[in-house]
Amino acid sequence: MQIKELARATGVDVETIRFYEKEGLLPEPARLDNGYRNYDQPHLERLSFIRHCRALDMPLADVKRLLGFVDDPDGHSLNVDQLVDEQLSRVRARLKSMRALEKQLLQLRSRCDGVHPDGASCGILTELVSAAHGEACACHPHT
Known part of the structure; x- marks a missing residue:
């Protein structure tokens, strides 16, 4: 899916999605031949996780720590x-x-x-x- 579809599906602004990518919270997606970003289900789920944490007003640093733990529970002490x-x-x-x-x-x-x-x-x-x-x-x- 393209970024605007991901934004629509999660309720997260396109610029915020790009910011999360830049900050390393959301992995950069593959690119299509035309250069467009191509997001898939794991991006949708991760962005939904981030959005939920932010709805709880968690600071981005804490969200990043939680994501690190989700990605590698054995490699992170949290x-x-x-x-x-x-x-x-x-x-x-x-x-x-x-x-x-x-x-x-x-x-x-x-x-x-x-x-x-x-x-x-x-x-x-x-x-x-x-x-x-x-x-x-x-x-x-x-x-």
């Missing part, structure tokens, strides 16, 4: 549980950060309760302008 635990730790840290961001936005949102045609009387804008001047605001009080 603690897959530890790799997933590290990813869980990163996700939990981001969730904590996102909850803090949500709290800040809720505090900011509480400063305004409707449409203000003149804009200046909107508590949200007042808070944002205060913050721009280095003053404390609802979402980032000085401590």
Whole structure:
């Protein structure tokens, strides 16, 4: 199959497929007489594996390590549980950060309760302008 067919089958952008090839995550396919890349089932499966790992927000370095283990389980020492635990730790840290961001936005949102045609009387804008001047605001009080 050609690269655009592989892209369609996996939902991965053509440029991303080329990038994965360049980075060594996806082996370069054979070329047809006309120079087009000719992908086959193993490319499809490997790209689907990569896509799934990326959907789990795994860094490319970890995906590469996993692929190395898949390709040669006896030749690679990899603690897959530890790799997933590290990813869980990163996700939990981001969730904590996102909850803090949500709290800040809720505090900011509480400063305004409707449409203000003149804009200046909107508590949200007042808070944002205060913050721009280095003053404390609802979402980032000085401590």
